[in-house]
Amino acid sequence: MNWQAVRSIYVSEMARFFRTLMQSFISPVISTSLYFVVFGAAIGSRIDQVDGVSYGAFIVPGLIMLSVMTQAISNASFGIYFPKFIGAIYELLSAPVNFLEIVIGYVGAAATKALFIGVVILATSALFVDLQIQHPFAMIAFMLLTCVSFALFGFIIGIWAQNFEQLQLIPLLIVTPLVFLGGSFYSISMLPPIWQTITLFNPVVYLISGFRWAFFGMTDVPIGLSLLAIASFTALCLIVVWWIFKTGWRIRK
Amino acid sequence: MAAILSVRDLVKRYDGGFEALSGVTLDIEKGEILALLGPNGAGKTTLISTICGITEGTSGSVTVGGHDIVNGYRDARRMIGLVPQEINLEPFERVINTVRFSRGLFGKPKNEAYLEKVLRELSLWDKKDSRIMELSGGMKRRVLIAKALSHEPEVLFLDEPTAGVDVELRKDMWKIVAGLKASGTTIILTTHYIEEAEAIADRIGVIAKGKLLLVEEKQALLTRMGQKQLQIDLTTAIETVPDALAVYNLELVDAGRALLYSYDRRGERTGITSLLADLASAGLTMRDLQTKQSSLEDIFVGLVAEDAA
Numbered sequence: 001m002n003w004q005a006v007r008s009i010y011v012s013e014m015a016r017f018f019r020t021l022m023q024s025f026i027s028p029v030i031s032t033s034l035y036f037v038v039f040g041a042a043i044g045s046r047i048d049q050v051d052g053v054s055y056g057a058f059i060v061p062g063l064i065m066l067s068v069m070t071q072a073i074s075n076a077s078f079g080i081y082f083p084k085f086i087g088a089i090y091e092l093l094s095a096p097v098n099f100l101e102i103v104i105g106y107v108g109a110a111a112t113k114a115l116f117i118g119v120v121i122l123a124t125s126a127l128f129v130d131l132q133i134q135h136p137f138a139m140i141a142f143m144l145l146t147c148v149s150f151a152l153f154g155f156i157i158g159i160w161a162q163n164f165e166q167l168q169l170i171p172l173l174i175v176t177p178l179v180f181l182g183g184s185f186y187s188i189s190m191l192p193p194i195w196q197t198i199t200l201f202n203p204v205v206y207l208i209s210g211f212r213w214a215f216f217g218m219t220d221v222p223i224g225l226s227l228l229a230i231a232s233f234t235a236l237c238l239i240v241v242w243w244i245f246k247t248g249w250r251i252r253k
Numbered sequence: 254m255a256a257i258l259s260v261r262d263l264v265k266r267y268d269g270g271f272e273a274l275s276g277v278t279l280d281i282e283k284g285e286i287l288a289l290l291g292p293n294g295a296g297k298t299t300l301i302s303t304i305c306g307i308t309e310g311t312s313g314s315v316t317v318g319g320h321d322i323v324n325g326y327r328d329a330r331r332m333i334g335l336v337p338q339e340i341n342l343e344p345f346e347r348v349i350n351t352v353r354f355s356r357g358l359f360g361k362p363k364n365e366a367y368l369e370k371v372l373r374e375l376s377l378w379d380k381k382d383s384r385i386m387e388l389s390g391g392m393k394r395r396v397l398i399a400k401a402l403s404h405e406p407e408v409l410f411l412d413e414p415t416a417g418v419d420v421e422l423r424k425d426m427w428k429i430v431a432g433l434k435a436s437g438t439t440i441i442l443t444t445h446y447i448e449e450a451e452a453i454a455d456r457i458g459v460i461a462k463g464k465l466l467l468v469e470e471k472q473a474l475l476t477r478m479g480q481k482q483l484q485i486d487l488t489t490a491i492e493t494v495p496d497a498l499a500v501y502n503l504e505l506v507d508a509g510r511a512l513l514y515s516y517d518r519r520g521e522r523t524g525i526t527s528l529l530a531d532l533a534s535a536g537l538t539m540r541d542l543q544t545k546q547s548s549l550e551d552i553f554v555g556l557v558a559e560d561a562a
Contacts, residue, residue, distance in 0.1 A: 002327070008357025015350065087341030091400070094305040094335050095358045096327040252308060 009105025062184025076110035076154030099245030263313035288454035334406030359404035
């Protein structure tokens with residue numbers, strides 16, 4: 001393994017993050033606060049409690065997941081798309097590195113950024129509501145796995161995208177709706193039965209449910225299933241990335 | 254001297270069937286400067302890209318320092334520095350950081366002293382904290398060179414290092430290349446400026462339509478192909494070449510005021526002495542004499558035309 005290369009990619013990607021630290025920090029704080037005002041205060045005053053948890057606290061895991069997923073995707077996709085766009089990718093292709101090293105560097109940095117945002121949102125939430133975390137290790141593990149798997153997914157999007165529109169397309173058209181419909185702001189049991197069944201085809205449901213279990217000990221779907229879902233998603237992304245580098249799809253002429 | 258880079262029957266065929274390289278075989282010796290000369294689209298960049306791992310060859314093999322570029326890609330690529338033709342730099346990055354990044358990417362541990370030396374030699378040291386977008390085009394090209402040198406490569410590829418730069422910068426670039434050669438780096442550069450190859454290369458390879466037409470010592474190439482011309486300026490213009498001088502195949506130029514004599518300077522007898530004697534007996538008087546050696550340009554144009562025919 002060329003760990004120097006992994007380190008270089010990671011450091012250079014993190015430098016981009018630190019250049020815009022204030023933006024990276026302030027925007028999630030503001031958006032989280034807004035969600036609390038809109039969902040927590042306005043809607044929450046009518047919903048009161050979900051399975052014994054105050055509505056304000058109930059939406060915290062979903063809020064964190066929403067940001068972590070979108071941040072992991074956008075950071076990772078941009079990280080690899082940008083050198084491709086300006087042509088700096090020649091250096092990666094001519095360097096003594098293999099696909100694993102490139103992926104660890106880029107995906108690791110994107111996952112770190114997403115994790116940072118997740119922690120910021122968790123801290124901001126603690127200012128608004130009383131939070132209890134029943135399974136702290138499981139919470140951290142879920143958050144980490146989500147960061148990594150969605151950063152991998154973002155990496156694939158970044159390689160697939162041939163222009164800036166495509167770069168935005170999947171996060172905007174697929175990921176955001178899936179997260180909103182994935183039980184971020186409600187429990188699946190609140191839906192009519194037919195929608196409950198349809199929702200089970202949404203992979204994000206399993207992530208949010210598992211993550212919420214780590215906080216409050218309650219689930220929409222069994223926790224084992226949640227773990228299986230995120231593990232399969234990670235594995236699938238890894239296979240796709242491996243294939244991309246093996247064939248040179250969209251990176252090597 | 255042993256070859257540091259060896260290319261064997263390298264073929265690159267694109268999916269559409271277009272053959273960018275059709276069986277290139279080439280050995281490059283340690284410490285030399287080889288110029289690959291050819292028109293646009295000849296396959297120069299494809300050859301470099303394939304050796305460096307940016308594109309994959311269809312068949313054939315390449316070894317760098319004895320390491321195969323596919324099976325021993327790590328060892329092979331560590332020895333190579335690549336300066337691409339296009340300026341592909343992240344605009345927001347600072348000079349020193351992008352150079353550090355390149356060094357790390359090639360698996361070398363930190364060495365700030367070495368990077369300082371490289372940046373100083375390229376007159377970039379006082380710009381080390383500037384962002385790429387604040388630099389002029391010439392400076393950006395130097396950054397590309399600094400990045401390529403950051404990991405102390407033994408073989409350096411310069412893909413059209415002076416395409417689109419002004420004369421002064423081109424001369425600067427030649428000085429840099431000469432300095433690198435002095436430090437023992439093997440250099441392969443592509444160019445379509447013949448004067449560039451003539452000025453800095455030890456050997457010249459001529460490439461056209463994916464084929465390497467020839468590789469030769471620069472001087473040998475010039476001598477071998479070198480037709481010389483002797484121009485004799487006359488004091489008074491004449492209308493036809495006198496019959497007495499017919500054997501010399503003279504050409505009357507400059508409205509009859511000059512005679513042009515072509516000869517091969519490798520020949521035992523150039524025929525100049527007898528020509529001058531016969532000239533005097535034919536009653537012509539010389540005002541001036543000059544000789545002209547055909548440039549690489551002439552040779553090159555001749556070769557490419559020959560291949561097309």
